[in-house]
Amino acid sequence: MDFTIERNTLLKPLGHIYSIVERRNTIPILSNVLIETNSSKVSFTATDMDMDIVETARCIVSTQGKVTVSAHTLYDIVRKLTDGSEISIKLIDTNLELSAGKSKFILPTLPVDDYPIMSEIENVSKFFIQSVDLASLIDNTKFAISLEETRYYLNGIFFHVPDANKDKLRAVATDGHRLAQAEIPLPNGAENIPSIILPRKAVGEIRKLTDLTDGSVEIIISDTKAKFIFPNTILTTKLIDGTFPDYQRVIPKENLNKLMVSKSEFSKAIDRVSTVSIEKSRAVKLSLINNLLSLNVSSHDLGNASEELEIDYNNDNLEIGFNAKYLLDIAAQIQGKEIEILLSDSSSPALITDPDQDGVIFVLMPMRV
Numbered sequence: 012m013d014f015t016i017e018r019n020t021l022l023k024p025l026g027h028i029y030s031i032v033e034r035r036n037t038i039p040i041l042s043n044v045l046i047e048t049n050s051s052k053v054s055f056t057a058t059d060m061d062m063d064i065v066e067t068a069r070c071i072v073s074t075q076g077k078v079t080v081s082a083h084t085l086y087d088i089v090r091k092l093t094d095g096s097e098i099s100i101k102l103i104d105t106n107l108e109l110s111a112g113k114s115k116f117i118l119p120t121l122p123v124d125d126y127p128i129m130s131e132i133e134n135v136s137k138f139f140i141q142s143v144d145l146a147s148l149i150d151n152t153k154f155a156i157s158l159e160e161t162r163y164y165l166n167g168i169f170f171h172v173p174d175a176n177k178d179k180l181r182a183v184a185t186d187g188h189r190l191a192q193a194e195i196p197l198p199n200g201a202e203n204i205p206s207i208i209l210p211r212k213a214v215g216e217i218r219k220l221t222d223l224t225d226g227s228v229e230i231i232i233s234d235t236k237a238k239f240i241f242p243n244t245i246l247t248t249k250l251i252d253g254t255f256p257d258y259q260r261v262i263p264k265e266n267l268n269k270l271m272v273s274k275s276e277f278s279k280a281i282d283r284v285s286t287v288s289i290e291k292s293r294a295v296k297l298s299l300i301n302n303l304l305s306l307n308v309s310s311h312d313l314g315n316a317s318e319e320l321e322i323d324y325n326n327d328n329l330e331i332g333f334n335a336k337y338l339l340d341i342a343a344q345i346q347g348k349e350i351e352i353l354l355s356d357s358s359s360p361a362l363i364t365d366p367d368q369d370g371v372i373f374v375l376m377p378m379r380v
Contacts, residue, residue: 012076013101014048016068018092018111024066025086027244028057031064031216032082040125043079046100048072056126057082062213062248063129073101079121080107088116129247132233138200140180142224142241148182149218151193151371154340156211157186164253168214171206172197179370183258187376189337190258191344194370204232208251213237220244262374263362266353271323272304274350278342284308284316285335293335294380299354300328308335309380331357332380341373 028044036042045056054067088109092098096111107118149168157165169183173194180201181194209217220241221228229240238247285293288308298305304320331354342350347367354361363373 012046012048012078013074013099014053014070014072015097015099016053016070018089018094018096018098020068020070021098022086022089024055024068024243025082025089027066027216027219028055028064029082029086030219031059031062031212032057033059034083040079040121040127042081042083043121043126044082044085045077045079045123045126047077048075050075056128058127058129059212060127061210062216062246064216064244064246066244068243076102077123078102078107079123079126080118084118085109129236129249132231132236132238132247134233136201136204136232137229138198138204139227139229140195140198140201142221142226142228144195144198145228146218146221148180148193148195149214149221151344151368152182152184152191153211153214153218154344155184155186155189155191155373156214157184158211159186162187164208164251164255167208167210167251169206169208169255169258170204172201172204177202181370183255185256185258185261185374188334189341189376190261190374191341192258192262192370192372193368205234206255207232207237208253208255209237210248210251213246213248216246220246261360262372263353263355263360266355266359266362268299268326268329268354269324270299270304270326270352270354271349272320272352274342274345274348276320277304277350278339280306280318280320281335281338281342284318287313287316288335289313292378294332294378295335295338296330296332296380298328298330299324299326301325329354329357331361332378333361333375334378337375341375344371344373 047054052067053070056065092111098111100109105120107120109116152168173181178197179194180197183192217239224241231238284306287310289310296307302324304322306318308316341363345365351364351366361375365371
């Protein structure tokens with residue numbers, strides 16, 4: 012193998028793939044990237060056995076071939092080379108030689124035949140989705156993905172076509188304390204897709220790739236795997252093998268106490284008063300009286316804080332506590348200037364909506380303060 016590539020052209024795919032490779036791995040080959048050249052392109056493959064990414068770039072190929080080499084070492088070397096430099100990469104015996112200008116590196120390799128390749132997807136459904144729509148579904152839900160490994164079926168985003176609304180593609184995530192739901196018009200070809208739970212790590216990588224794509228993304232789904240085809244990049248991931256809970260049961264249907272508040276003022280006020288909250292609970296009490304919202308935080312060690320906001324509210328007086336961080340996470344997803352919060356009583360979950368985004372709702376469990 013022998014090829015030449017411009018430094019920035021090489022850095023871009025390495026920057027994508029190295030993030031899924033663990034620096035310390037009990038299986039040495041999984042720390043490597045598989046490099047393969049054809050007539051005018053080079054492909055880079057990285058895997059953690061649950062997900063793999065294949066990215067291609069244009070280069071000048073003198074001799075075709077394939078090799079595996081440490082992903083992090085290669086990325087660190089290329090990152091430190093001079094911007095715009097030409098990099099020559101060739102396989103000499105069992106070592107990879109990389110040279111640029113007066114710099115030269117000799118890197119050990121591992122056998123290509125030992126590199127694991129994820130099997131092809133069978134019994135598939137295929138459809139295309141606009142990159143901006145995929146990004147929107149992820150942004151509105153990923154913050155609510157559970158980090159608790161014991162409830163593994165909550166460690167991702169649930170994508171499905173809801174039974175009661177078959178013209179929508181819906182994404183849902185919850186960690187038991189909060190729930191986020193977003194939906195878009197059902198893309199052509201997605202009518203019969205299986206319901207899937209996309210793992211948290213894959214969600215993060217896919218979201219990065221959507222920022223680099225203006226057009227559509229092809230998605231291929233089976234019961235056990237999903238493939239996302241971007242220009243120059245293909246990401247394949249295993250799906251979470253589990254049953255997502257019946258989330259519809261926790262979405263309030265009769266929250267009649269409605270308040271409208273400025274997103275900017277609400278977020279800033281929550282952030283200010285939570286400065287004195289205990290990091291573990293971060294509890295903030297919301298008190299509603301006529302058109303006034305009072306925010307209160309009390310901490311034995313750090314002191315007290317309060318702030319009042321003028322709001323649009325003409326319902327029953329109400330006091331309710333929430334986790335300040337969870338409120339801020341939800342507010343960050345609101346695209347409009349106002350947040351709509353629907354409440355029932357002090358012990359029931361809140362329903363939060365974005366007047367500027369159809370189909371986007373958030374549910375937040377209260378906490379005792």
